[in-house]
Amino acid sequence: MSSQNPPQQSGNNLDPWYSNYAARTAGLAASEVRALFAVASRPEVVSLAGGMPAVSALPQELVIESMNRVMRDQGSVALQYGSGQGVPKLREQILEVMAMEGIKASADDVVVTTGSQHALELVSKLFLDPGDVVLAEGPSYVTAVVIFRSFQAETHHVAMDAHGMIPESLRENIARLKAEGRRIKFLYTIPSFQNPAGVTLSWERRLEILQIARDNEILVLEDNPYGLLHFDAPPPPALRSIEQEGVIYLGTFSKTLAPGFRVGWALAPHAIREKLILANEAAVLSPSSFSQLVVSEYLDSIDWRAQVDRFRGVYRERKEAMISALSEYLPNLSWTDPDGGFYVWLTLPPNLDSKQMLPRAVKELVAYTPGTAFYADGGGRNNIRLSFCYPTPEAIRVGIRRLQNVINGELDLLETFSATGPLQTVRDRSFSAPPPNLD
Amino acid sequence: MSSQNPPQQSGNNLDPWYSNYAARTAGLAASEVRALFAVASRPEVVSLAGGMPAVSALPQELVIESMNRVMRDQGSVALQYGSGQGVPKLREQILEVMAMEGIKASADDVVVTTGSQHALELVSKLFLDPGDVVLAEGPSYVTAVVIFRSFQAETHHVAMDAHGMIPESLRENIARLKAEGRRIKFLYTIPSFQNPAGVTLSWERRLEILQIARDNEILVLEDNPYGLLHFDAPPPPALRSIEQEGVIYLGTFSKTLAPGFRVGWALAPHAIREKLILANEAAVLSPSSFSQLVVSEYLDSIDWRAQVDRFRGVYRERKEAMISALSEYLPNLSWTDPDGGFYVWLTLPPNLDSKQMLPRAVKELVAYTPGTAFYADGGGRNNIRLSFCYPTPEAIRVGIRRLQNVINGELDLLETFSATGPLQTVRDRSFSAPPPNLD
Known part of the structure; x- marks a missing residue:
C-alpha cells in the first residue's frame, strides 16, 4: 500500500487474537x-x-433446462468433487469463447476458477512477495488493488487517456521503479471497456504495451470480463491473441451468462498453468462440478451468442x-x-x-x-x-x-x-491527472 | 516445511518466469x-x-426439486452476486446443523465459503507469516499441510493414539517450540473420525486440549467434516461447543449432502469473522449464490436428517x-x-x-x-x-x-x-511412532 493511503487496522485490542494475525492481514x-x-x-x-x-x-428457462439436463444425464458427476483444473469439456468450450477475441490456445492451458476473481487471487498468491510492485492503470479495478495489498504488494498506477493506458507513462514507471531497485511482478490491465474508466486500449497501443513488457521481461495479466459486451464494433483483439508466453489471460461467465455460478478461468503459459492448478487445489480442492456442468450444458444447447x-x-x-x-x-x-x-x-x-x-x-x-x-x-x-x-x-x-x-x-x-475560483467547465475527457499527450 | 521433507521445485529453467514467483510458491x-x-x-x-x-x-430427485424451486422462486437472486458472508437464511440453517453437535452460535458469526477447504485457506492467509508454526495431529489432513506450507508455515505433529491427540505430546511440543522462540499460530485438529487416522478425541481429552490451548493462548482450528457421520453413538460434542473465543470451527455440506456444490463454512470469534469476510470478498467476491440457495432449499424442504x-x-x-x-x-x-x-x-x-x-x-x-x-x-x-x-x-x-x-x-x-528379522505381529493399534502412554 502506498504511504498516502495507509490501510485501516480493522482489528483492535478487544480482539484477543489481535497480535496473532499475519502481517499481510493489516x-x-x-x-x-x-x-x-x-x-x-x-x-x-x-x-x-x-x-x-x-x-x-437472461431467460431463466434456458438455465433451468440446462440444470435439469445436467442432473438427468450427469448427476453423479455434478454432485461429486472434480479435477483441480476444471471439467475438460468446459475448457474446450472456453476456447471457443476466447476465439471470438482472436485467441488461439490449448484446453490444457485453461484452469477453471471460482469466478475470474479467484484466478486473480491465485495468480497474486503465486507471484507476489512483500514489497513487490504491480503496475496497473490509474484508476484500476478496486478488488484487484485489494488483493495485491493483501499480499503486501504495492500498486503503482500508469496514466490513461481516452485510448487506454499511455505507453510513455508505462515506460516512465518502469524506469523509475527499476532505478529504485523495485521488483515489478506484473502489469495488470483491463484493456477493453476498462473498469472503472470505460475506455479501451487501442490496437496500436496494444502492440506497443506488449513490446514494452517484452523488453522489460514483465508478465502481463490481462483481465477481460467485458470484451464481448461491445455496443457496436468489437474491441481490438485481446493481448493474449498477440503474445502467448508473456500473458496470463483471465475470463469469466459472470457477465456473458450469470455471476451466481462463480465460473471464470485463467489461460496461462504452460509452467504457470501447472502452478495455478496446484494453488487452485490447495484453495478449493476443485471448482464446483455442478456449476461447471450447468455452464457447459448451457453453452452446448443454447444459442449463447444470441x-x-x-x-x-x-x-x-x-x-x-x-x-x-x-x-x-x-x-x-x-x-x-x-x-x-x-x-x-x-x-x-x-x-x-x-x-x-x-x-x-x-x-x-x-x-x-x-x-x-x-x-x-x-x-x-x-x-x-x-x-x-x-x-x-x-x-x-x-x-x-x-x-x-x-x-x-x-x-x-x-x-x-469558501473562496472558490470559477468552475472548471472544460469538457476535455481527461482523468484526474491529465497526461501531457492527452488527446 | 520441515527439513526432512523439502518441497520439490516444480518449475525449472524452461519456465521464463521461473525467477519471478513468490517465495511461497516453492x-x-x-x-x-x-x-x-x-x-x-x-x-x-x-x-x-x-x-x-x-x-x-443421495436421491437425485431431491436435489432436482430443490434446484427447480430455487429457480422458480428466487431465480434472479440465485444468478446474481451475493454477499461476501453468504446467504442469511443459509447461515441460520447452518446453526441448526451445528446444534446437532452441541454448538450454540449466532448466524452473524458464520461465513459461507467455497467448501470448508476455502475456509482453511482463508484462515491460513489471515494468520500465517513465513516461519510460523501450526500444530496438527500426526498424521493430519494432507491438503491442510499443503496450505500451511503454501503460506511458508511449518507443520509440527502432535502424537495420537486410539483416543485421539495425546495431551502430553501437545504440552511437550508447545514447550519445545516456545523454548526455541517459535510462534505457534494455531492448533489444527479434526477431533471426530479423523482424516486419515479414523480415531476420535475423547471427551476428557477435549477438555484437556482446550485447557492447554487456553493456558498457552493458542487458537484452535477445529475441522469437522465427518462429525455427523457416526455409525452408532455420536462423537463427543464439538470443541466449539465447549469454548467460543478460542475456536474457529469449520463445517461443510460436502459429506452430508454433496461436494459438487462447494458449500462449507467457518464459525469464528467476532473479530476474526470480520476479517474472514474481507478475505473471502477479496478471493471470490461472494460464494456462489446458486449453490447456497439450492443447499438452503434442500435443508428447508427435505428431511435432510433422514x-x-x-x-x-x-x-x-x-x-x-x-x-x-x-x-x-x-x-x-x-x-x-x-x-x-x-x-x-x-x-x-x-x-x-x-x-x-x-x-x-x-x-x-x-x-x-x-x-x-x-x-x-x-x-x-x-x-x-x-x-x-x-x-x-x-x-x-x-x-x-x-x-x-x-x-x-x-x-x-x-x-x-535382505536379512530381515521376523514380522511384527503385535496388534497394538499404535501409529508409526507409538507414544509412551499408548493404550
Missing part, C-alpha cells in the same frame, strides 16, 4: 465499495454504484440513457463515453471531493462509487464511477438528475463558505 | 494424493485412495466390509476401527515402505494413499490410509484381497534379498 480493510452495497440495497436509492450484471435479461447479443442491446440502451442524462443535467462536466462494458468515469469540478459528497448523495437517494476507491495512492478525489449495468434507463435518468442536485448543492455550499 | 508441490487420482480413475483399479463421498446414496442417516448406513456397511476383510486377509497387521467417517489407518510391518510398495499395488489393481502424504516430516512410511467411503462392500473386499497379495509379495522380496 492490508485487509473494508473497501469503500463494500460500505456502499449496504446503502445501495435500500429500494428507494438509485444505485449507480455496484457492478451487478442485468441477469433479468444471448450475448441480447445483453449487448440492454447495456447499449442503458449507456445511452446515462450519456444523454449527463449531457442534459451536467453539461459542464466531462465523462468517458464507453463503447462497451458497464461503466462511465465522471470528472467533477476540481474543488469537489467525491467521497465527502457521498452522504449528501445518499440523502438525495442516489449512490455512486467515489474515485478514490480505484487508486492505491489517494488519486481519484474528484472522480466518480457511474455504473449503468443494473438500473433501468428510467432509473438511470432519475439517478443522474439527483446527482445534479447533489453537485449543485455542494457547489453552492463551497461558494457560500 | 512450497506448492504436487501432492502424493494428486498423482494417485490419475491412477485410481482407471475402472479396473479398486481405489481405496480417494475421499469421494458416496453421492450415489438422508444423513441413510449416508451413515452406507458408510457403516462399507466400514464393516473393510474391517472384516482386513481381519480375514491381513490378520497379522494392525489398523484403526473408526466409529464414523471415511478412513482406516493401517500399519504395515515396520520393514515395509508404503510409498515404495505403491507401484506393485497399482500392478495388482488396488490403490491406497501412502502414510507419508499425511506428515510434514517424513513420518508415516509404514502406514497406509484406506478409504471405505466410495467403493462398494464387494469392491472393498476385492481391494483388500489384492492388498494382501501386494504385501505378501513385498515381504517375499525382502526375505529373499
